[in-house]
Amino acid sequence: QVQLVESGGGLVKPGGSLRLSCVVSGFTFRDYYMTWTRQAPGKGLEWISYISSSGNVVYYADSVRGRFTVSRDNANNSVFLQMNSLRDEDTAVYYCARKDYSRGLDVWGRGTTVSVSS
Amino acid sequence: EIVLTQSPGTLSLSPGDRATLTCTANKPVSTSYVAWYQHKLGQAPRLLIYGASRRATGIPDRFSGGGSGTAFTLTISRLEPEDCAVYYCQQYGSSELYAFGPGTKLEIK
Numbered sequence: 323q324v325q326l327v328e329s330g331g332g333l334v335k336p337g338g339s340l341r342l343s344c345v346v347s348g349f350t351f352r353d354y355y356m357t358w359t360r361q362a363p364g365k366g367l368e369w370i371s372y373i374s375s376s377g378n379v380v381y382y383a384d385s386v387r388g389r390f391t392v393s394r395d396n397a398n399n400s401v402f403l404q405m406n407s408l409r410d411e412d413t414a415v416y417y418c419a420r421k422d423y424s425r426g427l428d429v430w431g432r433g434t435t436v437s438v439s440s
Numbered sequence: 441e442i443v444l445t446q447s448p449g450t451l452s453l454s455p456g457d458r459a460t461l462t463c464t465a466n467k468p469v470s471t472s473y474v475a476w477y478q479h480k481l482g483q484a485p486r487l488l489i490y491g492a493s494r495r496a497t498g499i500p501d502r503f504s505g506g507g508s509g510t511a512f513t514l515t516i517s518r519l520e521p522e523d524c525a526v527y528y529c530q531q532y533g534s535s536e537l538y539a540f541g542p543g544t545k546l547e548i549k
Contacts, residue, residue: 357538359485359540361479366526366528366540366541366542366543367477367479367485367528367540367543368540369530369537369538369539369540372538381537383537417484417485419485421532421538422490424472424490424491425475425487425490425491425494425496426473426475426487426490426530426532426538427475427477427485427487427530427532427538428487428490428496429487430484430485430486430487431484432483432484433484
């Protein structure tokens with residue numbers, strides 16, 4: 323059974339940091355790109371980052387570039403999102419998703435909630 | 441940069457009706473890399489359509505996608521109460537950005 327489980331969310335003050343994790347099972351992790359998408363309260367889905375299967379190619383949305391870093395550990399079937407210099411507007415539910423070459427984001431986790439507030 | 445817009449913003453229909461949702465891109469998008477997702481409150485988003493017209497695994501044939509170039513549609517026939525959700529289109533072919541559209545909220549009366 324294909325499964326993605328995010329963790330690491332929580333309450334943090336503006337300027338603080340958090341590291342999100344996504345552990346996957348049920349498929350060959352090293353064969354797939356992985357992505358992070360978020361949904362702020364009352365807003366739509368916002369794609370924020372992806373990482374290639376080997377980890378050597380990464381991309382970020384303008385809203386997080388320079389503050390967030392995506393990485394992966396293929397030996398332990400995990401992808402991470404290091405979030406620094408957090409702002410109020412980073413408050414959201416963060417989802418990891420598998421990116422299939424032809425099918426798009428075909429499997430999603432249930433998300434982890436990040437709240438940035440003083 | 442590819443920017444997607446969706447219309448209408450909100451759609452209110454009755455059970456049994458047909459819903460037609462539109463996604464428009466500011467520049468041509470490869471048909472091979474357009475997807476539609478369903479997102480219900482408190483749940484993970486779910487892939488419905490990929491490659492503009494291909495149904496994902498387990499998606500009923502009431503859901504269909506079409507279009508090409510800059511205009512794409514998601515049609516949901518024979519609406520059921522469980523179809524109440526926000527629907528997003530996305531392009532995933534660009535090497536840089538996998539932007540979502542702003543979404544269409546579907547209400548079932």
